[in-house]
Amino acid sequence: MKNFFPLILGILLLIAHEKAGAQYIAEVLEYKPAPGQFINAAPWGTPHSAQSIIGGVEGTLSLGAFGGYVVFRFEDVVENDPENPYGVDFTIFGNAMQGLSEPGIVYVMNDKNQNGLADDTWYELAGSDHYFSTSLSQYEVNYINPHQHVATDIPWTDNQGNDGFIFANNTHTQPYYPMHDSFSFIDPDQYILAGSKIELPKDTTQLEITKFMQRSFGYADNQIIGTAPYTIPDNPYTNKKENSGGDPFDINWAVDSFGNYITLDKIHFIKVQTAVMQNGGWLGEASTEIRGAVDVAPNSSLQGPLDMIVIRDLPPILDTSHHQLEVFAFHKGHMQQDKEILFKTSMEEATIDENHLLTVGTSGALEITAILAEDTTVRTSVSTLVELPSAIGEHIFQQSSLIFPNPALNHINIKLKEKVRIDFYQANGNLIFSMPEYIPGKSIPIGDLPAGLYLIHIQAEHHNKTAKLIKQ
Numbered sequence: 506m507k508n509f510f511p512l513i514l515g516i517l518l519l520i521a522h523e524k525a526g527a528q529y530i531a532e533v534l535e536y537k538p539a540p541g542q543f544i545n546a547a548p549w550g551t552p553h554s555a556q557s558i559i560g561g562v563e564g565t566l567s568l569g570a571f572g573g574y575v576v577f578r579f580e581d582v583v584e585n586d587p588e589n590p591y592g593v594d595f596t597i598f599g600n601a602m603q604g605l606s607e608p609g610i611v612y613v614m615n616d617k618n619q620n621g622l623a624d625d626t627w628y629e630l631a632g633s634d635h636y637f638s639t640s641l642s643q644y645e646v647n648y649i650n651p652h653q654h655v656a657t658d659i660p661w662t663d664n665q666g667n668d669g670f671i672f673a674n675n676t677h678t679q680p681y682y683p684m685h686d687s688f689s690f691i692d693p694d695q696y697i698l699a700g701s702k703i704e705l706p707k708d709t710t711q712l713e714i715t716k717f718m719q720r721s722f723g724y725a726d727n728q729i730i731g732t733a734p735y736t737i738p739d740n741p742y743t744n745k746k747e748n749s750g751g752d753p754f755d756i757n758w759a760v761d762s763f764g765n766y767i768t769l770d771k772i773h774f775i776k777v778q779t780a781v782m783q784n785g786g787w788l789g790e791a792s793t794e795i796r797g798a799v800d801v802a803p804n805s806s807l808q809g810p811l812d813m814i815v816i817r818d819l820p821p822i823l824d825t826s827h828h829q830l831e832v833f834a835f836h837k838g839h840m841q842q843d844k845e846i847l848f849k850t851s852m853e854e855a856t857i858d859e860n861h862l863l864t865v866g867t868s869g870a871l872e873i874t875a876i877l878a879e880d881t882t883v884r885t886s887v888s889t890l891v892e893l894p895s896a897i898g899e900h901i902f903q904q905s906s907l908i909f910p911n912p913a914l915n916h917i918n919i920k921l922k923e924k925v926r927i928d929f930y931q932a933n934g935n936l937i938f939s940m941p942e943y944i945p946g947k948s949i950p951i952g953d954l955p956a957g958l959y960l961i962h963i964q965a966e967h968h969n970k971t972a973k974l975i976k977q
């Protein structure tokens with residue numbers, strides 16, 4: 506009998522292969538939402554909603570605020586096949602719209618002990634924001650039930666010492682804490698949800714419109730759905746939506762608990778968890794939604810760029826003259842530590858040093874483009890509106906001629922007629938030294954300072970000036 510096993514397996518595989526058509530979600534194993542405006546109400550927030558994501562891409566399931574999750578599987582395993590287009594192994598579809606991304610982190614599990622249960626190790630798929638300083642692992646939020654019969658703010662505390670509310674709004678009037686009738690496995694008084702968290706930047710600069718900004722790649726409910734057939738995926742490494750759209754995932758993005766990339770040749774279970782804690786005003790809290798998912802088939806005819814540059818979003822308004830950029834190069838979604846990145850800025854008075862520290866000298870619209878040195882077609886831009894306090898902003902460059910020589914090597918002089926206070930700053934804003942009473946004409950030794958950009962704040966009785974000095 507033993508000898509027939511490979512034959513039987515072969516026939517079974519043939520049958521599986523014959524079953525043409527897309528492989529959609531076959532079973533939902535667990536749905537544990539966080540509180541939220543869609544929870545406890547049809548069509549997005551009931552146990553029945555969780556069943557709606559089976560068999561297609563038209564379902565309606567909300568995971569609620571940070572930490573809410575769903576676990577599902579396809580009928581067959583999901584292969585991490587090297588022939589899969591762009592390396593993409595499956596696609597998850599949410600209800601993201603332009604300016605309304607509500608990212609969820611995806612975790613995958615291989616049924617290592619082969620018992621058919623999701624009781625093995627979850628591995629996070631590290632998306633584009635994984636290496637940002639604002640991303641956290643092992644983030645925990647404790648939600649407290651206010652025990653009201655109508656929508657009421659839900660208090661929460663986290664394990665970072667913060668607290669807040671999931672705010673009740675007028676559109677959704679049912680209680681937002683998962684109700685015992687439907688979610689008997691959730692403690693009716695309080696419960697903790699834990700996982701990795703990313704920052705969700707929002708843009709509130711346009712009156713009446715709050716935008717939740719789209720992430721670069723690797724998150725659910727992040728990109729708009731495209732067109733059928735849904736088995737032909739978007740290329741995650743381009744900023745435009747292609748083919749099926751939605752959110753494509755590569756099992757190769759999996760990282761272990763130490764953050765190291767690991768290799769899984771197939772996975773059996775997928776968990777999607779809301780990865781953000783963000784309040785959108787009248788929009789309510791950000792919550793990841795899922796409409797369905799599809800397995801991606803090998804197709805070597807689909808080719809496209811596999812390199813990408815990711816820049817952490819700038820604040821919509823930048824009001825400081827220095828800002829630390831966070832810029833990463835990726836190849837097939839794996840972060841590359843040693844790639845050289847070049848920068849272009851739309852403002853002459855904006856410079857970026859080798860540590861990616863941005864220095865701006867004047868107010869106005871600023872666009873920064875980061876370019877991969879080895880392939881300059883790979884580039885990403887971010888923009889902001891610089892609004893500097895005027896003492897530093899508008900005058901800084903015209904004041905630089907006050908210092909001579911400039912650039913300077915050993916000594917500088919300052920062209921002034923009166924006694925002033927001088928503060929000497931590094932480009933990152935650190936104060937190096939002060940001269941409370943600088944006497945005009947006296948030369949200042951700077952030979953010991955490292956080469957670079959410095960800011961000299963000159964404070965006279967009736968006016969302040971800041972000048973830029975280049976030390977050679």
Ligand SMILES: [Ca+2]
Binds near residue numbers: 585587757
């Ligand atoms: Ca793959």
Ligand SMILES: [Ca+2]
Binds near residue numbers: 616618620621622
């Ligand atoms: Ca198992």
Ligand SMILES: [Ca+2]
Binds near residue numbers: 739740741743744
């Ligand atoms: Ca794309």
Ligand SMILES: [Ca+2]
Binds near residue numbers: 794
């Ligand atoms: Ca959504």
